[in-house]
Amino acid sequence: NQILVSDVNELNQAIKDAKPGDKIVLKNGNWKDAELLINAKGTPEDPIIITAQEKGKVFLTGLSNLRISGEYVEVSGLVFKDGYTPTSEVISFREKKGVYANHCRLTECVIDNFNNPERENTELWVALYGKNNRVDHCYFTGKRSNGVTFAIRMVDEACRNNNHQIDHNYFGYRQNLGSNGGETMRLGTSHYSLSTCGANVEANYFEYCDGEHEIISNKSCGNTFKNNTFFKCRGTLTFRHGHDNTAEGNFFIGNGKDHTGGIRIINERNKAINNYFYNLKGYRFRGALVIMNGIYNSPINRYNQVIGGVFSNNTFVNCDHVQLCAGSDSERTAPPIDSKIENNVFYHDSKDNIFTVYDDISGISFSNNYINTGVKPLLKDGFTVVDMKLVENESGFLFPVSDQIKNAGCSLSSPVATKENTGVTWYPIVNEELTFDNGKVIKIEPGLNSLFDAVESSEPGDIIILAKGEYVNSKVLSIKHPLTIKSEKEKEASILSEKNNMFQIENGGALKLIGVKISGSESPDMAGNSIISTSKYSMNRNYKLIVENCDIEDLTVNHSFDFLRIYKSTFADSIVFRNCNFLNVSGNIASLDKETDDLGIYNAEYVVYENCTFKNIGGVILNLYRGGTDESTFGPILKFVNNKVFNSGKNKRNKIGCSLYLHGVQWAKIDSCNFIDSAPIKLNLSKDEPIIKFSNINIYPKVSIISNSNEFSLINLTHKKQ
Amino acid sequence: NQILVSDVNELNQAIKDAKPGDKIVLKNGNWKDAELLINAKGTPEDPIIITAQEKGKVFLTGLSNLRISGEYVEVSGLVFKDGYTPTSEVISFREKKGVYANHCRLTECVIDNFNNPERENTELWVALYGKNNRVDHCYFTGKRSNGVTFAIRMVDEACRNNNHQIDHNYFGYRQNLGSNGGETMRLGTSHYSLSTCGANVEANYFEYCDGEHEIISNKSCGNTFKNNTFFKCRGTLTFRHGHDNTAEGNFFIGNGKDHTGGIRIINERNKAINNYFYNLKGYRFRGALVIMNGIYNSPINRYNQVIGGVFSNNTFVNCDHVQLCAGSDSERTAPPIDSKIENNVFYHDSKDNIFTVYDDISGISFSNNYINTGVKPLLKDGFTVVDMKLVENESGFLFPVSDQIKNAGCSLSSPVATKENTGVTWYPIVNEELTFDNGKVIKIEPGLNSLFDAVESSEPGDIIILAKGEYVNSKVLSIKHPLTIKSEKEKEASILSEKNNMFQIENGGALKLIGVKISGSESPDMAGNSIISTSKYSMNRNYKLIVENCDIEDLTVNHSFDFLRIYKSTFADSIVFRNCNFLNVSGNIASLDKETDDLGIYNAEYVVYENCTFKNIGGVILNLYRGGTDESTFGPILKFVNNKVFNSGKNKRNKIGCSLYLHGVQWAKIDSCNFIDSAPIKLNLSKDEPIIKFSNINIYPKVSIISNSNEFSLINLTHKKQ
Ligand SMILES: [Ca+2]
Ligand SMILES: [Ca+2]
Known part of the structure; x- marks a missing residue:
C-alpha cells in the first residue's frame, strides 16, 4: 500500500492506519515547522517505509524535527535545512522518555546547517535510542551550534547492548566550536560508561570535523570503529570512557593541518589495530596516538587507568606526535599497564623525535616496531630502525616500504570510506569556508554614504576600492558576507562614521580592510563607541577580521571608544592586525x-x-x-x-x-x-x-x-x- | 500646485521641481524603508508644504527617516512606526553636516515606538538644527532605546540663538531606561552650554516620561519653559548647564508616584516662577525644587554655582522634598548665592519636614513664603505658618487657600496643557504598560508539551490554569506577552523541561507563576541550565517577573544551573519572589x-x-x-x-x-x-x-x-x- 501525504495531519493519519509493508510518501516541497512523529510497527519482512516523493525534494525547514519510534520503520530521502529543531534533537529514535525505536532504519537523509541561531544552545542532530537501529548513507554537514552531531543515548536498559549500526554516512564540515560540546559523535555518557553499548561504526567518512578535540567521544563499552576515514579533522577518536572498544582499519589523514590527531586511549582493553595515520600535526592530547595516564580509583567521570591496551599493526607516516602517559600530573598518576605496542611502523621524513613520554612506560611492552632511519627510536628494545621508502598504494595513500619490515604496519583490505561511497548521491556538497576576494571589484567615489551603499549592494567575496577622499557614513556598515574594502592608493581614503559603530560584522560576515585610514572624528559624542563590532546577537558562523596597512586614529570623542568591540556568543576563526598604526584611542x-x-x-x-x-x-x-x-x-x-x-x-x-x-x-x-x-x-x-x-x-x-x-x-x- | 507622489523617487523629483507655495502630497499607505530628504526653499508667504494624502494614513515603517533642510518648508501628517531609523536621527532638521533647515515647521506628525531593537543604540527622534524652526502639535510616544526623544542641536553658530518654537506637542510614555540617555528633551550639550539657544518650549504635555531623572535636560542659555504640564513623570526639569533660563507657569503633577520631581537648578540667573507642584514624591535630585551646590571654577561639564536664582510665586501641594544645596560633597562646595526664594506657598497634609538643607543657605534670601500649619518652616524669617484649605480650581487642581496668604503662590491664567489640546487628534493613544490577568482563563491537563501548546496559543493577559500532575516540555516556553501560569490547587502541578531553559521571556513578555512546583530533574545533563531566562538579545521593552507561592527544586543535574538567568541589554521593571521555597540549586x-x-x-x-x-x-x-x-x-x-x-x-x-x-x-x-x-x-x-x-x-x-x-x-x- 502506498500513500502520498502532503501535510503533517495527513501523515499522522497515514501512520495511524499503516500496516506492515505500507509505504508512506511525503509530497515534494517545503515542509515548514513540521514536527514529524513516526510511531509505527512493521515486521522484519515488511517494514513500514516513510520516504520522499523524490529523494532530496522534501525539505523540512523552520522549526522542524523527526521522531521515530516503534519497530521496523525505515525513513529515507528527507532533507533538513533552513531552520532548527524546537526540541533538543532533530532526529530522535524515540517518541518520548521510555518510548523508543527498535529495528528501525534511517537511510539517505540529509541534515544541512540546521542550527539554532544561538551558538550555545545545545541540540543533537541525531539521537539514537532503543536497540538494533541502523543509520546509513546519510549526509550531515554544517553543525555550528553546541551539541554533538550524532549521539547514541544509553539512558536506560532498553538502550544498552544495542547493536546499533552506523555505516556509510558522510559527516561533513563542522566548524571549530571554541568550546566543549563540538563532538561529531558520542556513544554514551560518563554516567553509563561501564555499560555495554555494542554499536558498530563502520565505513563512515569524516571531513573537516573540527568542532573540538574529540571527533568521536566514546563513553561506553564494546563498540567497534572500523574502516572509517577521518579527513583533515582536528582532534582524535577518543576512547574517553568505557572498556573493550576497538578501532580497526581506520584512516586518519591530516595532510599537515593544525591539530589533526589520531586515536586517544584511556580505560581498559581498548584496542587500536591496523590503522593508518598520515601527516597528523596535533600535539598534546591530539597526537597521532595518545595513551593517557589514569587516576587510581578514578571517579566515573575522570580517567581510568589504561590496562590491557593493544596498539598493533598501525602505520604512522609523517605524524609529529606519539604521546605516552599523556596528561600525567598530580591527579593522573596511574601509568598504562599490561599493554602492548607492537608491529607498528613509524615513518617521518623531517622530525627526528616523535615520541613523548610523560611517566613510567614499563607497563607497556614494545616489540617488532619499525622506525625509519633518522627518527630516534623510543627505546632500544622493541624498535628497529630501517631504511624505508614511501610508496603510493592503489588508493593513493603513501605507505612506508622496506624489505626489513616483517609482519608490521597496517594492511587494509576493505575499500576505504570516501566522499563517493558514503552519504547520498543526490545532494550537493558545498564548501562552507568564508573566502575573501573571489568576487567582483567595485570602485567608488567619496561622499555621504557612498561606502554604505556599496556595502549594501555587495556580494560575497567582493572587493570595494575607494578612490582618494573622505567616506562619511551616517549608517552602520553591515558586513553580511566576506568583503574586502581597500584604498586605491594606500592611505588616501579615509572612512568616518556618524554612528556609534562603523562596521558591524553580522552572522556569515568577514571583513578585510586594506590600506585605509579610519578616524573617529565624526563619531557621536557618547561613551562606548566602536569602529568594528561583531553582531550583538549570537553568531553561529565563525567570522574573520583582517586589517592590514591601515592608520587608525582619533577614537577619542568620549571615553571607552574601542577599535574592535565583540559580543558574547561570537567566535572569530581569525583576527589579524598587520602593519597598522593605532593612534589616540580612548578605549x-x-x-x-x-x-x-x-x-x-x-x-x-x-x-x-x-x-x-x-x-x-x-x-x-x-x-x-x-x-x-x-x-x-x-x-x-x-x-x-x-x-x-x-x-x-x-x-x-x-x-x-x-x-x-x-x-x-x-x-x-x-x-x-x-x-x-x-x-x-x-x-x-x-x-x-x-x-x-x-x-x-x-x-x-x-x-x-x-x-x-x-x-x-x-x-x-x-x-x-x- | 499640488502633486501626489507615491514613492521616494517621485517625491525626490517633486521636491526638485518644487516652487514656493507648492504642496507635495504623500500617497496613503505604508512607506517602508523610506528615507525622505526634503531640501527645498519656500518663502514666508508661500512655504512649500509636504503632507499626507490623509493625516495619519501615511506610515513610515522599517528603516525610515526624514531630513528637512532649506527654508520655509512645512511637513505634516506623517506617522513613523514599526521600524527605526538607519541613521542616528528619525526626523532631522538638516541634510548633513552644515546644511540646515531654517524657518521650517514640523506639525501634526507622530512617532510611535519607532525604536532600534538594540536598547543601547543611541538615536534621537527629533533633532532640531538651524534657526527659527517650529515643532508643534506632534505626538511622540514609546521611546524605548537609548537617546533623547527631542533634542536641540547647537553644533555650530548657525544653530545658536535659534529662536526655535516647540509647542503643543504631546510627549507620551517613555519607559525607565535604567541608564543615562533617557531624557525626553535636551537643549544643547555641555560643550556649547554657555551659548544662547533661545528656544521657547511652551504648552507641551509630558506624560509618563520616566526615562531617567532628567525629563528635560537644559544645557544652554536663554531658554523659556512655559505652561507645560508634566503628568506623572519621574525626574525633573533640569537646568543642568547654561544661564538665564526661565521655567514659568508649568504644572508638575506627581499624583504620589515614586520619583516624581519638579525643577532642579544649577548655574546662574535661572528662574522658577509661578509654577504648580502637586504630590511629588521624589527625593535627592528629584525633589519638587532642588537647588544644587556647585563647584568653584567648575569645568564646563560639571556644576556651576547657583548665582542670582529666582524662585518665586510657586505653589507646592503635598510634595515631599525641597532640597537646598543638594549634591553638597567634597567637590560640590559652592552654595547658592544672590538668590531669592520668595512668595511661595508650601502645603503638605501629612509630612512635617519637607525641607532638606545640605550646606550654607545664607546666600539665599527668603521672604513672604507660606507654610500650612503642621509643617516645619525652614527658617523663622521669610516663612509664615498659616492655616490653609485645599480648594479645587476650575481646572480640577487643588490649591491651598487662606486669607492670610498675600501675593504668594502661583496664579495661572493660560489654559493648562492637556492630552486634549496637544498632539494630534487623529491618532489613538495606547496604554503601554504590561498588564497581567486581564485576558481569558485557559485550563489545561498534564502531558508532554500541553503547557507549551497553551503558551503558544495564549494572548496578552491570559491565565493558564494547570490541573494536578506533571507538565513536561521538550521545547522552551517562550513568553511573548504578559502571561500568568497558575496551579489549580496550590503546588499540585509540576513543571519540568527537557531543554536547557524552561521559560524564556521575550521582548514584550512578562511572566507570573503562581503556586506551581518547578523541578530541574528532567533538564539535560549539561552545565549552565536555567529555569527562567530573558531573551539573549536586547529587549527594548522592560519586563516583569513575579513568582509567588512556588516550590523550586532539584536544579542540580550539572553545575551552574540557575533559577533566573538574565542577559545584557535587558531591563526588568520588577522582579518579585514571594512565599517561595528554593531547594537544591547548583547555580x-x-x-x-x-x-x-x-x-x-x-x-x-x-x-x-x-x-x-x-x-x-x-x-x-x-x-x-x-x-x-x-x-x-x-x-x-x-x-x-x-x-x-x-x-x-x-x-x-x-x-x-x-x-x-x-x-x-x-x-x-x-x-x-x-x-x-x-x-x-x-x-x-x-x-x-x-x-x-x-x-x-x-x-x-x-x-x-x-x-x-x-x-x-x-x-x-x-x-x-x-
Ligand atoms: Ca568533548
Ligand atoms: Ca541625563
Missing part, C-alpha cells in the same frame, strides 16, 4: 573576553598582531580570555610580533590595568616587541600545558611581566629607553 | 549583573524577595549590580524581607563568594532575614547617597557584613544558631 584595541562564565568557551581561535604601532591607547592593546578548566579546545592561539606599544593601557577605566592580558591562552608567541611607558603585561596561565613563549621583549620603564605561574618562557627581556 | 537564584561596562546601566529597577526560603543554593541568592558613577537613574531598588537562607553561596564557582551582593544599589531594605551556614553578605556602595537599611538580621556562624563603606544602617544584628 580598547581588542578585548576578546566576553565569555566570563568560565566554561571553557572563548571568543577567537587565531589572533595575529604583527608590525603594528600603538600609541596613546587608553584601554588594552589585547585582552585574550579563555576561562575555566575545560580541555576540549585548541585555542586561543596568539602571534604577537614586531609590535611597538607607547603610553598605553593606563586609562583608569581599564579595569584589568594592563596593556596585554592573556588568560588561559593555549599557545602564544610574543616576539620582538617594545612596551614603552605602558601598563604591564599580565598572564593568567591555565594548567593544561599552554605553550607561551616571550622573546626579545623591551619594557621601559622596567616592570615585570605579571603572571600567576612561571610556566612560560622568556628570552631576552630588556628595559631600554630606546 | 544562582538571580544574578542581575550583566552590565559590567560600568556606564551606570543596570538590569532591574524593583527587586522584591519576601517570605522565601533558600536551601543548598550553590551560587548567589541575589547579585544586584549597578556599576559606575552615573547619577541619572533611580534604581536598583531592593526589598529583601523575611527570608531564610541556609547553606548557600558556597560553591567554588560562585566567583563573588557571597550569598547576597549589592553593588551600587540605590535603595534597599533588608529586614528580618536569617543567613545560616552561608557565604557572607557583601556591599559595594556608590557615592551618590544610597539608602541601604539592614534590620533584624541573624547570621550564623558569626561573620560580618562586608562593605566598602559604612554608609548603611544596621539595626539588631544577631548570630544565633536558631
Whole structure:
C-alpha cells in the first residue's frame, strides 16, 4: 500500500492506519515547522517505509524535527535545512522518555546547517535510542551550534547492548566550536560508561570535523570503529570512557593541518589495530596516538587507568606526535599497564623525535616496531630502525616500504570510506569556508554614504576600492558576507562614521580592510563607541577580521571608544592586525573576553598582531580570555610580533590595568616587541600545558611581566629607553 | 500646485521641481524603508508644504527617516512606526553636516515606538538644527532605546540663538531606561552650554516620561519653559548647564508616584516662577525644587554655582522634598548665592519636614513664603505658618487657600496643557504598560508539551490554569506577552523541561507563576541550565517577573544551573519572589549583573524577595549590580524581607563568594532575614547617597557584613544558631 501525504495531519493519519509493508510518501516541497512523529510497527519482512516523493525534494525547514519510534520503520530521502529543531534533537529514535525505536532504519537523509541561531544552545542532530537501529548513507554537514552531531543515548536498559549500526554516512564540515560540546559523535555518557553499548561504526567518512578535540567521544563499552576515514579533522577518536572498544582499519589523514590527531586511549582493553595515520600535526592530547595516564580509583567521570591496551599493526607516516602517559600530573598518576605496542611502523621524513613520554612506560611492552632511519627510536628494545621508502598504494595513500619490515604496519583490505561511497548521491556538497576576494571589484567615489551603499549592494567575496577622499557614513556598515574594502592608493581614503559603530560584522560576515585610514572624528559624542563590532546577537558562523596597512586614529570623542568591540556568543576563526598604526584611542584595541562564565568557551581561535604601532591607547592593546578548566579546545592561539606599544593601557577605566592580558591562552608567541611607558603585561596561565613563549621583549620603564605561574618562557627581556 | 507622489523617487523629483507655495502630497499607505530628504526653499508667504494624502494614513515603517533642510518648508501628517531609523536621527532638521533647515515647521506628525531593537543604540527622534524652526502639535510616544526623544542641536553658530518654537506637542510614555540617555528633551550639550539657544518650549504635555531623572535636560542659555504640564513623570526639569533660563507657569503633577520631581537648578540667573507642584514624591535630585551646590571654577561639564536664582510665586501641594544645596560633597562646595526664594506657598497634609538643607543657605534670601500649619518652616524669617484649605480650581487642581496668604503662590491664567489640546487628534493613544490577568482563563491537563501548546496559543493577559500532575516540555516556553501560569490547587502541578531553559521571556513578555512546583530533574545533563531566562538579545521593552507561592527544586543535574538567568541589554521593571521555597540549586537564584561596562546601566529597577526560603543554593541568592558613577537613574531598588537562607553561596564557582551582593544599589531594605551556614553578605556602595537599611538580621556562624563603606544602617544584628 502506498500513500502520498502532503501535510503533517495527513501523515499522522497515514501512520495511524499503516500496516506492515505500507509505504508512506511525503509530497515534494517545503515542509515548514513540521514536527514529524513516526510511531509505527512493521515486521522484519515488511517494514513500514516513510520516504520522499523524490529523494532530496522534501525539505523540512523552520522549526522542524523527526521522531521515530516503534519497530521496523525505515525513513529515507528527507532533507533538513533552513531552520532548527524546537526540541533538543532533530532526529530522535524515540517518541518520548521510555518510548523508543527498535529495528528501525534511517537511510539517505540529509541534515544541512540546521542550527539554532544561538551558538550555545545545545541540540543533537541525531539521537539514537532503543536497540538494533541502523543509520546509513546519510549526509550531515554544517553543525555550528553546541551539541554533538550524532549521539547514541544509553539512558536506560532498553538502550544498552544495542547493536546499533552506523555505516556509510558522510559527516561533513563542522566548524571549530571554541568550546566543549563540538563532538561529531558520542556513544554514551560518563554516567553509563561501564555499560555495554555494542554499536558498530563502520565505513563512515569524516571531513573537516573540527568542532573540538574529540571527533568521536566514546563513553561506553564494546563498540567497534572500523574502516572509517577521518579527513583533515582536528582532534582524535577518543576512547574517553568505557572498556573493550576497538578501532580497526581506520584512516586518519591530516595532510599537515593544525591539530589533526589520531586515536586517544584511556580505560581498559581498548584496542587500536591496523590503522593508518598520515601527516597528523596535533600535539598534546591530539597526537597521532595518545595513551593517557589514569587516576587510581578514578571517579566515573575522570580517567581510568589504561590496562590491557593493544596498539598493533598501525602505520604512522609523517605524524609529529606519539604521546605516552599523556596528561600525567598530580591527579593522573596511574601509568598504562599490561599493554602492548607492537608491529607498528613509524615513518617521518623531517622530525627526528616523535615520541613523548610523560611517566613510567614499563607497563607497556614494545616489540617488532619499525622506525625509519633518522627518527630516534623510543627505546632500544622493541624498535628497529630501517631504511624505508614511501610508496603510493592503489588508493593513493603513501605507505612506508622496506624489505626489513616483517609482519608490521597496517594492511587494509576493505575499500576505504570516501566522499563517493558514503552519504547520498543526490545532494550537493558545498564548501562552507568564508573566502575573501573571489568576487567582483567595485570602485567608488567619496561622499555621504557612498561606502554604505556599496556595502549594501555587495556580494560575497567582493572587493570595494575607494578612490582618494573622505567616506562619511551616517549608517552602520553591515558586513553580511566576506568583503574586502581597500584604498586605491594606500592611505588616501579615509572612512568616518556618524554612528556609534562603523562596521558591524553580522552572522556569515568577514571583513578585510586594506590600506585605509579610519578616524573617529565624526563619531557621536557618547561613551562606548566602536569602529568594528561583531553582531550583538549570537553568531553561529565563525567570522574573520583582517586589517592590514591601515592608520587608525582619533577614537577619542568620549571615553571607552574601542577599535574592535565583540559580543558574547561570537567566535572569530581569525583576527589579524598587520602593519597598522593605532593612534589616540580612548578605549580598547581588542578585548576578546566576553565569555566570563568560565566554561571553557572563548571568543577567537587565531589572533595575529604583527608590525603594528600603538600609541596613546587608553584601554588594552589585547585582552585574550579563555576561562575555566575545560580541555576540549585548541585555542586561543596568539602571534604577537614586531609590535611597538607607547603610553598605553593606563586609562583608569581599564579595569584589568594592563596593556596585554592573556588568560588561559593555549599557545602564544610574543616576539620582538617594545612596551614603552605602558601598563604591564599580565598572564593568567591555565594548567593544561599552554605553550607561551616571550622573546626579545623591551619594557621601559622596567616592570615585570605579571603572571600567576612561571610556566612560560622568556628570552631576552630588556628595559631600554630606546 | 499640488502633486501626489507615491514613492521616494517621485517625491525626490517633486521636491526638485518644487516652487514656493507648492504642496507635495504623500500617497496613503505604508512607506517602508523610506528615507525622505526634503531640501527645498519656500518663502514666508508661500512655504512649500509636504503632507499626507490623509493625516495619519501615511506610515513610515522599517528603516525610515526624514531630513528637512532649506527654508520655509512645512511637513505634516506623517506617522513613523514599526521600524527605526538607519541613521542616528528619525526626523532631522538638516541634510548633513552644515546644511540646515531654517524657518521650517514640523506639525501634526507622530512617532510611535519607532525604536532600534538594540536598547543601547543611541538615536534621537527629533533633532532640531538651524534657526527659527517650529515643532508643534506632534505626538511622540514609546521611546524605548537609548537617546533623547527631542533634542536641540547647537553644533555650530548657525544653530545658536535659534529662536526655535516647540509647542503643543504631546510627549507620551517613555519607559525607565535604567541608564543615562533617557531624557525626553535636551537643549544643547555641555560643550556649547554657555551659548544662547533661545528656544521657547511652551504648552507641551509630558506624560509618563520616566526615562531617567532628567525629563528635560537644559544645557544652554536663554531658554523659556512655559505652561507645560508634566503628568506623572519621574525626574525633573533640569537646568543642568547654561544661564538665564526661565521655567514659568508649568504644572508638575506627581499624583504620589515614586520619583516624581519638579525643577532642579544649577548655574546662574535661572528662574522658577509661578509654577504648580502637586504630590511629588521624589527625593535627592528629584525633589519638587532642588537647588544644587556647585563647584568653584567648575569645568564646563560639571556644576556651576547657583548665582542670582529666582524662585518665586510657586505653589507646592503635598510634595515631599525641597532640597537646598543638594549634591553638597567634597567637590560640590559652592552654595547658592544672590538668590531669592520668595512668595511661595508650601502645603503638605501629612509630612512635617519637607525641607532638606545640605550646606550654607545664607546666600539665599527668603521672604513672604507660606507654610500650612503642621509643617516645619525652614527658617523663622521669610516663612509664615498659616492655616490653609485645599480648594479645587476650575481646572480640577487643588490649591491651598487662606486669607492670610498675600501675593504668594502661583496664579495661572493660560489654559493648562492637556492630552486634549496637544498632539494630534487623529491618532489613538495606547496604554503601554504590561498588564497581567486581564485576558481569558485557559485550563489545561498534564502531558508532554500541553503547557507549551497553551503558551503558544495564549494572548496578552491570559491565565493558564494547570490541573494536578506533571507538565513536561521538550521545547522552551517562550513568553511573548504578559502571561500568568497558575496551579489549580496550590503546588499540585509540576513543571519540568527537557531543554536547557524552561521559560524564556521575550521582548514584550512578562511572566507570573503562581503556586506551581518547578523541578530541574528532567533538564539535560549539561552545565549552565536555567529555569527562567530573558531573551539573549536586547529587549527594548522592560519586563516583569513575579513568582509567588512556588516550590523550586532539584536544579542540580550539572553545575551552574540557575533559577533566573538574565542577559545584557535587558531591563526588568520588577522582579518579585514571594512565599517561595528554593531547594537544591547548583547555580544562582538571580544574578542581575550583566552590565559590567560600568556606564551606570543596570538590569532591574524593583527587586522584591519576601517570605522565601533558600536551601543548598550553590551560587548567589541575589547579585544586584549597578556599576559606575552615573547619577541619572533611580534604581536598583531592593526589598529583601523575611527570608531564610541556609547553606548557600558556597560553591567554588560562585566567583563573588557571597550569598547576597549589592553593588551600587540605590535603595534597599533588608529586614528580618536569617543567613545560616552561608557565604557572607557583601556591599559595594556608590557615592551618590544610597539608602541601604539592614534590620533584624541573624547570621550564623558569626561573620560580618562586608562593605566598602559604612554608609548603611544596621539595626539588631544577631548570630544565633536558631
Ligand atoms: Ca568533548
Ligand atoms: Ca541625563
